[in-house]
Amino acid sequence: MNENAVKVLPYKITLKRDGLPLSDKKSSPGVVNQRSCPYYGARWILAPIKNTLHIIHSPIGCAFYGQNVRKKRYTIISTDIQEADVVYGGEKKLYNTIIESHKELGGEAIFVYITCVPALIGDNIERISRDAEDILRIPVIPVFCPGFCGYHQSKGHEIAMKALFRLIKEGEFKKEFKDKLVVNIIGEYNVCNETKVIKDLLNKLGIEVIATFTGDCSVEDVKNSKNAKLNLVHCRRTGKYIANYMEDRYDIPQLKVSFIGLRNTKKSLMDIAKFFGIEDRARDVIKEEFEKIKDELEFYIKKLKGKKVGMFMGASKIGILTSAFKDLGMEVVSVGSQFGSFEDYLDAYINVDDNTILVDDASKIDLELIFKHKKPDIFVGGTKEKYMALKFGIPFLSFPQDFYPFTGFIGFLNFAREVYKAIYHPIWRMIEFKY
Structure with a gap:
């Protein structure tokens, strides 16, 4: 670890080149953390x-x-x-x-x-x-x-997903799904109506969604889910239990996808299209959807390029968001999670620079040190981190977000717009804050 980093950062924070932080561990006794049960x-x-x-x-x-x-x-x-x-x-x-x-x-x-x-x-x-x-x-x-x-709420994710095995078992194979291009979306929770954006994109490819685990589904949807030709895993941390179960028991293949970020969305659509043999259709959809956002998006990218961002949130999106910020030309200076797994930090690791801080289960003191020494232009996290960042004079973006979907092409434009609005809000011209 860098000698200066040792002097100013707690022991459990590591720089990227020295490896990934320890995860899935008990919190330090006496430390007030951000985890749920x-x-x-x-x-x-x-x-x-x-x-x-x-x-x-x-x-x-x-x-x-x-x-x-x-x-x-x-x-x-x-x-x-x-x-x-x-x-x-x-x-x-x-x-x-x-x-x-x-x-x-x-x-x-x-x-x-x-x-x-x-x-x-x-x-x-x-x-x-x-x-x-x-x-x-x-x-x-x-x-x-x-x-x-x-140790944290992620264990509850596993328990709940496994509880759904019972409903999947009770479902039947139905002729009405036999000749259709049908999929399940696993690990998608419909924040700000994001599931509709994803379904609309898939519908343009001629693909129908049977069940969304679990942001937008019914008991009947879950029972019908075994009829899918492919499982799209949007959040690997929570979705792997259902996806692995259905692959082992019903031979339904799984594909890891992400519809947050420009490159992620394009790649996911092409990977899905390749599975079904409809690549030409996917290229047309990608071109059509990108044309709708490219002019406004270009403005935001010019304004955000080179800006620094830090994040601390739930585990599932830390890797995905690092890629999305990279699409905006921004530098990710810190990545943290309340309950990230090895896979979550690995996803983030491959998208950040050598001097990016990776931290698991950060305390308030850890975050304060990151604010002081990395000086992000914007910080992304949950409600518990919001007011601390604002007290340090750092613009803040809530995630999960409050108002607009961040998935797909229109979602990425929403994402870029919200980041721009947070950083360039006029209030920051009225505040002189010194660390």
Whole structure:
């Protein structure tokens, strides 16, 4: 490691040329970090599935914590475990909650989440789910996701994706999909209606999407997903569980894609087209879509070229965003994640320079040191990083974003516009900030 870097940066931050940061490790004791628990990770995956019930077997606080996912509020039901339930067990309460909830709200499937308290007292979620299923005649799927079962929310992603195996198994092969170019999109969560942008691009290629795991799908979509000819994996970290399962069990090949960034979108469309043998059609679509954005995009690239960007966010998009910023001619000076994997950091590693900082599970002090010594022109992260960056006089871009889709060609133009607006906002001409 560079001698100066050793003097000013914490031990767990490494420069690119010295390798990737350690990941999937416990947080340092006593450090307030940005991670969520596996229960919230499971909610992140399962919450958007349409016409399903979500029952949280927990004290009321866990249910309150899990009702908002990606800035959207969902209806959930809690068993509201009390002290008496801890002493005598909460199984009867859970069973009654499942039956009564379905009676009042309906639903094609029910997900039952076990959190820390019922996991510690040993409530038998599998038996209760089977008993309720015998009465209701719909899938009642246990999701065992107490906070202590993993280091961060990524473990919950895995648990939730594997819970969906049950619905996939129950699906049937249908003749209506036999002669169509049909795919699934896995690891896409429809932030700001991004799934529609991707589907529109694929439709122009003559490709139909059966199921999107899980930003825009229903129980029926999940059951029909085994009819796909190809699985498009948009987020490898969360999508690999479904993709690997369907490849092993149903021989459905998988293709890693990304529709964030100009080069990523073009490459993904051509790779998909090559699989289906429709390359000429893809070239026409790429040319047509790029023509729509190229004039305005050229203006933003001229303004953003050479600007420095730092980022700290959830794991799935750190590699993709480094490539997207490179498309804008910007320099990525730091990349970090709350729960990145080796693959996530490797994706980022190949798109950044030798002096770029890579950091996992950064504390506030770590981020402050990055602000002081790398001096980014803009910082990208979640709500927890926003106000810290602004206090340092650094323009900020929220990710996941607040208003516009960032996928596809029109999404990349939205992305460039938002970066430009953040950096060139008039407020920064009124502020003189010294580190």
